[in-house]
Structure formats: structure tokens, C-alpha cells
Amino acid sequence: SEGFPAVFTVTGHTGDPMCTATESPIPTGYNSTGTCAALLGDGECTIFNTLREAEFLVRKDFSDDNPDAVSVSLVCATGDVSPAGASASEGFPAVFTVTGHTGDPMCTATESPIPTGYNSTGTCAALLGDGECTIFNTLREAEFLVRKDFSDDNPDAVSVSLVCATGDVSPAGASASEGFPAVFTVTGHTGDPMCTATESPIPTGYNSTGTCAALLGDGECTIFNTLREAEFLVRKDFSDDNPDAVSVSLVCATGDVSPAG
Incomplete structure (x- = not known):
């Protein structure tokens, strides 16, 4: 010795x-x-x-080129790894040193926690002799439709917006009409968030649910508009109680009247 x-x-x-x-x-x-x-x-x-000593790199690849760093660790089938953990980001891999290994051991890298709003391979693995592996993160993305239903099948389009409990929504606003829903893209969400759509302004002459809501996983919700309707009676009063009928018409400051007379 x-x-x-x-x-x-x-x-x-x-x-x-x-x-x-x-x-x-x-x-x-x-x-x-x-x-x-x-x-x-x-x-x-x-x-x-x-x-025996070798270097091993753990690289990161975000689908949207997010520059954020994540924490990764490395274990190899044989040998000691240093440091215990390191940061990795796109273009700046985590660098580990493996010493005292035998042969060409398999090394496995793990990121923890997985970045919010991303799906992840979670781990990557390669032989120490290969010198590196890459963990991939894909930004979560889902489509959400906001539909319109007019009680009288009005073809007009209305402006709607969408917010979800988690994630970013694009575009900020869109048009929706019967048969042509507004299409939104939600990215970076966690879990299955509740999404709420709002129309503004409410179409003139209609009552509206105003909003609709559904889980992002459901993919759509519908805002209902009901045409406002009321009955109006025009009475006759003859001083001599004449029973004859007369023709009358009605106009209102707003709204459409039927029949014409």
C-alpha cells in the first residue's frame, strides 16, 4: 500500500x-x-x-426554448457522482464528474421538480462513455372552443374572451357565432383547469347566460342567448259600448313588433 x-x-x-x-x-x-x-x-x-474519472453532461430541451434552469441529479451503475445536484438549462448543461467507476456504466439523470406547465421525459439515460443525455420538456397545450346558441338562430357574431384557472390563453379575444365557435389555445396549464368564457357586450335585445364554463379537458362550453319577448295588449273602450272592431298598430322605442297591425 x-x-x-x-x-x-x-x-x-x-x-x-x-x-x-x-x-x-x-x-x-x-x-x-x-x-x-x-x-x-x-x-x-x-x-x-x-x-478513473469521466465527465457527464445533462442537457435540457424545452419545446418553446424556455431559458429557465431546472435541478437535475445523476446516478451511475458504478462509481461516485459529484456534485449531488446541478442546474441545467438550454445551452447550459449540468456537468457531473463520475469517479471510481468500472466498465462503461449506465448513467441516469432525473429532473425534480418537473417545470410547471410542461410534460417531461423526467429522466434520460446513456452510457458514461457517451458522455451526455437530454431531458425533454414539452409545453402543455390544449384547444378550447366557445360556442354560441341563439334562441332564434341569429347568425351574428359576438366577441368572447376566455380565462383558465392555470395556463396562458391565446388570443385575448375572438368572435363566435352559431356554427362558428371561437377557438382558443391554452398553454402551460397544470392539471385540468376550469375555463370560463365571457361575452361582451351582450347582444342587444337578448337575455344571455353571459358566461359559460367547463374543464379544459372537456374542450368546449356554450353561451346561450334568448331573444327577449313580451306581450302587449291594446284595448278598446267605446263610450257607447260599440262592438265594432278597429285596426290598430303598435310601435315601441326599442324592439320589433309583430304583427304589423
Whole structure:
């Protein structure tokens, strides 16, 4: 061992022979000269052992090129890994050093926690000799439709907006009419958030639910508009109680009147 050499006695030699020493087995996790040799007159030789060391990179790939860093760790089938954890972002991989390994072990990297709003491979793995692996994160994305239903099948379009409990919504507003729903894209959401659509302004002459709501996973909701309707009676009063009928018409400051007369 270091500081305590092996001591051999050679007898009956002639001249100054070459002597060769061999270690077996080679210590685990080390590269070794394996042997050393010197003339007996030199009296010694040294076998060198070098701790095996390799670098391993863990790369990140975000579908939307998010520059944020995430925490990753690495374990290898053999060897010691340093540091225990490191940060990785696009273009700036986490760098680990593996020492004392045997052969070409499989190394597995894990990110924790998974970035909010993303689906993730979670881990990546490669042989230490390959030197790197990549964890992929895909921004979560879903489509949500806001439909319109007019009681009188009015074809007019209305402006609607959408908000979800988590995630970003695009566009900020869109038009919806019967048969042509407003289409929104929700990205970066977590779980299955509740999404609420609002129309503004409410179409003139209609009562409206005003909003509709559904889980993003349901993919759609419908805002209902009911045409406002009221009955109005026009009475006749003859001073002599004449029973004859007369023609009358009606106009209102707003709204349509039926019949014309």
C-alpha cells in the first residue's frame, strides 16, 4: 500500500537481473500500469494506479426554448457522482464528474421538480462513455372552443374572451357565432383547469347566460342567448259600448313588433 511497500528477497541470482512486479487484481475503479520493472540493483519499482474519472453532461430541451434552469441529479451503475445536484438549462448543461467507476456504466439523470406547465421525459439515460443525455420538456397545450346558441338562430357574431384557472390563453379575444365557435389555445396549464368564457357586450335585445364554463379537458362550453319577448295588449273602450272592431298598430322605442297591425 502507499507508504508500506511489498518486500521481496531475491537469492541465487547472477549479474543484475531485471525484475518485474505485477498487481492482481487491479483495484476497482482505477486504471493501473499493472506492472513495474527495474534492475535488481535498483532495488525497487512502483506500480501506479489512477482513479478513473469521466465527465457527464445533462442537457435540457424545452419545446418553446424556455431559458429557465431546472435541478437535475445523476446516478451511475458504478462509481461516485459529484456534485449531488446541478442546474441545467438550454445551452447550459449540468456537468457531473463520475469517479471510481468500472466498465462503461449506465448513467441516469432525473429532473425534480418537473417545470410547471410542461410534460417531461423526467429522466434520460446513456452510457458514461457517451458522455451526455437530454431531458425533454414539452409545453402543455390544449384547444378550447366557445360556442354560441341563439334562441332564434341569429347568425351574428359576438366577441368572447376566455380565462383558465392555470395556463396562458391565446388570443385575448375572438368572435363566435352559431356554427362558428371561437377557438382558443391554452398553454402551460397544470392539471385540468376550469375555463370560463365571457361575452361582451351582450347582444342587444337578448337575455344571455353571459358566461359559460367547463374543464379544459372537456374542450368546449356554450353561451346561450334568448331573444327577449313580451306581450302587449291594446284595448278598446267605446263610450257607447260599440262592438265594432278597429285596426290598430303598435310601435315601441326599442324592439320589433309583430304583427304589423
